[in-house]
Amino acid sequence: MKFVVCLKQVPDPETPASAFKIDAAGKKVVPAQGIAPVVSPFDTQAVEAALRIKDAQGEGHITVLSMGAASARDVIKHALAMGADEGVLIDDPALTDVVDPFVTVKVLAAAIRKIGGVDAVITGRQAADWDWGVTGPGLAEELGMTQATFAKAVTAQNGNLVVERVLGDGFETVSIPTPALVTVSNELGDPRYPQLRQIMAAGRKQVTNYTLADLGLSAADIAPRLTLEKLYIPVKESQVEVIEGETAQEKAANLAKKLREAKLI
């Protein structure tokens, strides 16, 4: 099977809230000093999902695809070290600070068409920066693929993908024909960690660079459908009231009283 896994480089989601800063005028996040960007966590699990199918099948080819600045080469390298076969980076000045996932979908879809003959596209369920959760189903529609979102397990059986999906109140299993698009949820489990030997080998794997022109896209093709009006850090009401009391019982009684007054009990 021929796979494309989409990756995004994001600010480390484990960045402490105190180090999280916004440039309000530029409506963008200021990179935290000394904290390196990472592969969006769901995306490394998407790579893992593709690798598990490839391992089980004993064959397959995995292309990892990222849209981003030159630094996004690092996330491609990470996926190649995990075991992916080749990388494609779409780096174009017109794609700086993309907010609207519509743009991302248009660009990634064009790249996936250019790669050609793809049986399965796997993405994370959402990127850990904008948390949209649009790219996966958007790509599926754009490419005319059957989708299965929020996968915790994916296997290939007789040319179909069998996907265990995580639902709000349980799980379901769906079978979908290829070409298919799967989005992966954290329940898939830990992605493998590259060994030194693999990291060395990844250096020799091919990474192709594309610009918008290479993909046959013009600025008009990727005109956003959304306008970001404002980006801000919500002010938390840090007026905590520490409940008084000599003993735990006294504190509990005072809290229960407060909650009753607030009609919460």
Add this chain to the structure above:
Amino acid sequence: MAEGVLVIAEVADGKLNPLTAEMIAAGQRIVGEVGGIVNVAIFGSNAETLAPEAVAAGGDLVYTFAEAQLDEYLTDTYVPAAEMAISVADPAIVLIGQTSNGRDLAPRLAFRLGAGVVMDVTEFSISGGQVSWTRPCYGGNARAVLAVNTPLQIATIRSKSFDPLPADTGRAGDTIPMESGIDAGAVKQKLVSRETAQAEGIRLEDAPVVVAGGRGLGGPEGFKPLEDLANVMGGAVGASRAACDLGWYPPSQQIGLTGKTVSPDLYIAVAISGASQHWAGMANSKNIVAINKDPDSTMVKNARYAIIDDYKNALPALIDEVKKLKG
């Protein structure tokens, strides 16, 4: 000319889910400013039985698609059904729940219809007839305000972000039975099996009170008093990622960026330090109580009320006091 709002209702356990009434209320607020009516589309065999509920919640016109093939959600059946509802209701704005079904449906529908889509909306404002949608991003660290530039806008709405209108069973509203006209040949997904993980108790996302525990509990047995407190308060129990990763509590109950998003009236965080990954899943809680030994933890600093004590002492005492108040 497209105007008004269409709410895609969601049915759970044979009823409209609470989020549907919240979306209808949000829809009424929108049409109050920009004009038009609130249409509601209900899918599934018992759609017609549920229509009065949608009208009582504030729906003006209800389209029912009473078809057994819509009893279970599949992208391949719901996208064309929603498309049909949109073509007859001709709304300017479509509201869909930010649920596992809505998160699967809304983006695909948007790309099919050439619509801009804003996911996970928690607030909006209207100025000059244009809606500005607010949604959390960066794991809850930031809020983005966005406008949609396309004639048709799709927004998914986070549960518990809007208050429902008081149910008015005397309200007038029409119901129009519809047929989805789904092309069976285009349904490629095959549902093999479905299981409900949480048969008993209140769903975490619907619970008015959530009692959640973290690594500070020290072990799986630490969740017992949390369950007892949730029971007396009519709530549900959640856990931080750290606690789930350690295998102390089922992953289905994880709250946070990589788990569930809750916004209860009352969130009681027990021995949770309050990493931003956790905060992402509960920042919209109306009231936060922290029970923690560490007065400097992020959770305590950002809570409304805090008890600084060992949970092993505080929880049994709190259960006791709540029981007393409840009589």
